[in-house]
Amino acid sequence: MSEKETVSLSVAYRLLHPMHVALISCVGKDGKPNIITLAWVMPTSIRPPMVAISVGPARHSHALIEETGEFTVNIPTFDILKETFYCGSISGRNRNKFEEACLTPLPSRKVKPPAIKECIAHLECKLHSKLPTGDHTIFVGEVVEAYADKGIFDGEVYNIEKAKMIYHVGGAYFATLHPKVVTP
Numbered sequence: 001m002s003e004k005e006t007v008s009l010s011v012a013y014r015l016l017h018p019m020h021v022a023l024i025s026c027v028g029k030d031g032k033p034n035i036i037t038l039a040w041v042m043p044t045s046i047r048p049p050m051v052a053i054s055v056g057p058a059r060h061s062h063a064l065i066e067e068t069g070e071f072t073v074n075i076p077t078f079d080i081l082k083e084t085f086y087c088g089s090i091s092g093r094n095r096n097k098f099e100e101a102c103l104t105p106l107p108s109r110k111v112k113p114p115a116i117k118e119c120i121a122h123l124e125c126k127l128h129s130k131l132p133t134g135d136h137t138i139f140v141g142e143v144v145e146a147y148a149d150k151g152i153f154d155g156e157v158y159n160i161e162k163a164k165m166i167y168h169v170g171g172a173y174f175a176t177l178h179p180k181v182v183t184p
């Protein structure tokens, strides 16, 4: 049995990483779309389908989600790691991240925030509720439409050999899955 060592409470959340990274698109009343990179994303309900995202109040995207009550969760892969990091490193308050990161907006099916073409999967969400939690806000979205690249999802699970998803270890460190699926 290895000895335990104390971890500072200020970084205790990193013991939950690596976290699956998502690119969230959102749009203001003026129609300008934005992208925010998030590691704190999780499903919260199957029926109805719901997901939660945790967003700092200072983020421009926080204001946009509150303004229009919609967001789209897009799943990036290692092919766009640089772009994913970029969207999480600058604010879209006065910048167009779609243009600057060379990401392509695709019209969404049921919400205004566009899907990101270079991502492999998309969950369109309408804001259900929000919960302040310390220095972040949890936005819970009801998933109203979902789709994925052909061949990447077999109807129930991802094809892990094809889907090189991004996991955030912390800071500028990222990982992806070894393409070996094991069952207990």
Ligand SMILES: Cc1cc2nc3c(=O)[nH]c(=O)nc-3n(C[C@H](O)[C@H](O)[C@H](O)COP(=O)(O)O)c2cc1C
Pocket (backbone or CB within 6 Å): 021, 034, 035, 036, 037, 038, 039, 040, 041, 054, 055, 056, 058, 059, 060, 061, 062, 084, 085, 087, 088, 089, 090, 091, 092, 093, 136, 168
């Ligand atoms: C890998 C990664 C994960 C991040 N995860 C979160 C997160 O879960 N919640 C959050 O509020 N910000 C997170 N950020 C920071 C935001 O993406 C960043 O502050 C962004 O520039 C905000 O953009 P905006 O002002 O255009 O909304 C993350 C950044 C990176 C690079």
